[in-house]
Amino acid sequence: MDDALRFNLLGSSPQFAHVLAQIRRVARFDITVLVSGETGTGKELAAHAVHYLGDRAGGPFIPINCGALSESLVESELFGHERGAFTDARQAAPGLISEADGGTLFLDEIDALSSKAQASLLRFLQDGTYRRVGGTQMRQADVRLIAASNADLDALVESRRFRRDLLYRLKVLPLHMPPLRERGEDVVELAQTFLDRLNQRYIDDMPGKRFHPRTIAALAHHDWPGNVRELEHFVQREFLMCEDRVIHAMPDHHASDSRSHAAEPRFNGAFREAKARAIAEFERRYVASAMKRAHGNISEAARMAGQDRSAFSKLVRKYREKAEPAVRREKHSVDP
Template sequence: MADKLESNLLGSSPQFAHVIAQIRRIAKFDVAVLIGGETGTGKELGARAVHYLSARAQQPFIPVNCGALADSLVESELFGHERGAFTDARQASPGLISEAEGGTLFLDEIDTLSPKAQASLLRFLQDGTYRRVGGTQTRQTNVRLIAASNANLDELARARQFRRDLLYRLKVMNLVMPPLRERGNDAVELAKIFLDRLNRQYQEQAAPKRFHADMLAAFARYAWPGNIRELEHFVQREYLMSEGEVIHGALPQDGAVAAPAADRYNTVFKQAKAKVIADFERSYVAAAMARARGNISHAARIAGQDRSAFSKLVSKYRVASMAEQGQDSGD
């Protein structure tokens, strides 16, 4: 499992090497961990790395997307419920915490939990005990908790939108996954790795493909607002759409290429304004789609937009939808 883990923690930049060293150290200590980082930076991979490099490696790793849990069912999903605890509870359910017994429970997008759910989680973290919904028996469990968020929980705590006492309980160890734009030449390295995987996957249908040198240079310059997930999906799309053996695909013109400020404003006002707006729109749409796991309807609700209008933005900026995303490894 450790060898497989290493193959998924891709990148050789000094910035990412530092993250790997942190993961190895954190894995040694059986305490709660809070993972931060932008959408698509690989927070779940970081959590899996901590688990599989720890003494709990042979026990379950249970990932939970808190943003996908209905507020009314959070406690039931986490702690389980007894038969008849509520209208649809036709049979008892052990809950996700029980499933993670001896292993690790990974709570992604923990900032989306309601105040009530945060209070319940805090009680569980304090002494490791809980009760199933509708039950009277107090249960003890041995579970390591790893939480992740792309939001600034310190700011949310100051705004009283996230419990400060819960934040302290979660933030015993802190790990931040760096954005791809801050990882040196890792974007080029990752693009080549993703292309090699595709060449092996489709070796019976097509001859091996390679990137044009200009495209590799563009990979290094591009800001990648959607980080690793955006890069992986982009490489896959260009591979499948390219008819020749050399991939000449162009990065989205409206996606913010990391250019110096002087160059950014070396144009007429109208063009500069249009580019800034386009950069923001694309970055926002990519983040919303990633948070919604590619579900356009969910992403539109997150953005407070009409689904039809939001869908047009998704098409305009070539952001991957649920059908295109499938099972990705860049959370």
Template sequence: MGDALELNLLGSSPQFAHVRAQIRRIARFDVTVLIGGETGTGKELGARAVHYLSGRANRPFIPVNCGALAESLVESELFGHERGAFTDARQSAPGLISEAEGGTLFLDEVDTLSLKAQAALLRFLQDGTYRRVGGTQTRRTNVRLIAASNANLEQLVETRHFRRDLLYRLMVMPLVMPPLRERGRDVVELARVFLERLNQQYHGDTPRKCFHPDLLAGLERYTWPGNVRELEHFIQREYLLCDDEVLNAFLPCDRKLAQDAVVTQGGGFKQAKAKTIAEFERRFVQTMLDRAQGNISRAARMAGQDRSAFSKLVHKYHLANQAEREQDSTGP
């Protein structure tokens, strides 16, 4: 399975070849790993590759989104609890660390853990032991921990939002997933793979589609702030909306394509201005949704907008279905 998973680490650029080589090397050593990188760069995919290329491949890989854990229940979720430990603890629960026995526990968005939860995680990393909430028995487990964050943890340490000693414990083996804008022609390689997957998925429902050369050139010019995730969603969205067999979509905030579109479609200053504003709004809303994994309320907070106003923009640009699909896939 490791070789198959490594094949999903797509990209031929020197930058990404270096990352793949690092992953293969890191997988051989049974140590804690900290994966950094912008949102959408594939941090979980990198963590899975480390796990399935290691000696733990036949044991569980347990992913945890720390940002989705209620602060009051973090320790219970991670370490488990005994019956009666708190009001709703009607029965004992083993916890995620126990579920990952012999395998790998992947803590995504580790920067969102409270300082109390960070202290509990630090104790576990120090000697591999823990206690269930409400319990007295000290338990020992054999689990490899991989953590990930798109935040600058060094800065969070300086502002006292992240423990320095925990950062040192996590950074035994650092790995950084590079942003798509630094990976050269990888964007075209990835786009073609995503398109081929869609052609196979919707075979028989829609004609087989291909890229127009102008679109491929535009993909390379665009900076992709949402990285691989944004690219994949863009290809999927344009594929489903396109009635032709050749994809030649308009890329948001690409000045040259915007100028070409104005010249091609005609129209005066007002029309061009309205189109530019609309494209900016659509791209902005799309980026916020990508970063919030489809959660409209969270995206509105990140954008500094009222949820109602932001929701109207989501529906205006027909992004509601995507937001609902992502929300369903990531949970509440």
């Protein structure tokens, strides 16, 4: 299997072909890598590829999102802790660096690390040694570090929110994942790939679907601020909600004038009200689609939706009751 397909790194544009070549080259060298790029560009997929194409493929790949860790726990998660090191430390824990020994530790959103955690990580990168929280014994681990960030780390260094010496240690082999808007025809290729996968996945539940030509054109001209992740979610949502064989939906706020202008969110009322309307519309369309596929059988529709029958039945009644007054109003408006 081709490396790109193996790691779900899809695209054939010259820009992305260059990235794939870089990934293969970087994987050959057992050294720290810093992956940069906007949200949704595939930074973790690139880290997976670097690990499994390198000499450490037989070792563990341990990912962690630094932004999801509280400042008080991040050192414990990374380096482990001894029993009694803090209130809830009822037993010793080895930490992620120990778990990654012989393999790769992937630190996503590394810019979220506190100053103290940055200093501890720098010390580990310098000599491969560390100390558990609450411990005195120096330990050693053979770990390749891959870090990732969608922030401008150089700017954070200038504003004293990220250590310059740590950035130098991380930026030995930089790898940049380009935004989708700079990848040309990859947008249409990716959208079609995602659609093909959904057609195959739901082959027994619904007929195959395809994009309308106007939708394809709109996909190609949208800026995709959320990049590949946003595109995949768009295709999945429209595939599931489309009630016929042709998907006519357009991406929200699609750029009709120029790719250089970022899409601006549209505001209509208070956030809470707008969110409630969006959720209600999604539920209404989803319920209608599920009931159509199940030929009106609530039990079957609930099963396909992965919902409890009672809960799904309440949704059906909710949107049926909302629809009936509108039908009655329309009927009375045309009655003689």
